[in-house]
Amino acid sequence: MDLVPRSTNIPSATSGYRDQNAALARELAPLAQITGTAVAPRPQKGDYLGLEIERENLVAVCRFLRDQLGFDLLSSISGVDMLDHLETVYHLRSTTRGQLLQLKVRIDSAKPEVASVVSVWQTANWLERETYDMYGIRFAGHPDLRRMLLDDDFEGHPLLKGFHQVPLTNKPRATTQVDPNMAVSGQFQQQGLERVVQKKLGQGMEERLHPGTPTFGHSYERANDLEKANLQGSTTEGESVTGSSASNPDKA
Secondary structure (H helix, E strand, C coil): CCCCCCCCCCCCHHHHHHHHHHHHHHHCHHHHHHHCCCCCCEEECCCEEEEEECHHHHHHHHHHHHHCCCCCEEEEEEEEECCCCEEEEEEEEECCCCEEEEEEEEECCCCCEEECCCCCCCCHHHHHHHHHHHHCCEEECCCCCCCCCCCCCCCCCCCCCCCCCCCCCCCCCCCCCCCHHHHHCHHHCCCCCCCCCCCCCCHHHHHHHCCCCCCCCCCCCCHHHHHHHHHCCECCCCCECCCHHHHCHHHC
């Protein structure tokens, strides 16, 4: 037994989303009397329809959708910065039809203003405030249009593509910042200098007793020569003794 009676003028669930969207498209045809032009709903990714309407017709269209077609829930309002203009996107749901509908309104970037739909859905109150806070779109007729997430004295609207931090800072490019593909290529890697091999038993103790000893498979050709040079004797002035002088200290 259903707690909420199902509408009798919609297709059954087994007919699929395409039949439901086709039926909704036919029921949207009377919107032409409000907009003055024939509506052209377009299928969106996710199996729902979308409409593009003029901003001066927004409130009248929303009232028709709520009162005549049962779209009783405004689930979201989103702002979009398209560089040359702004857009507000509304997602409407019908709890009786079980359908989703999208409305899109184009707004001039020089004068980002559109009518508020708080008079149609009360949920638009905070949704419009958030969109104003992030995009700077003003909703005419809103009862309390002010910032919601940022401070009142915050300058700018951070989700606009032209937004810059205040004050604007220019950071120099890091000297080690290269293209990732170049960084991993063989020609930019050190080769023949050092390689990691399997750890040997007692290697840690050897490193502590003789720090600096190449215990990780150092393949540098002069590693052994440098080690021998460090073991040679030295004069009182600190100069190393080489050749026969090192083998015979009496001659030094």
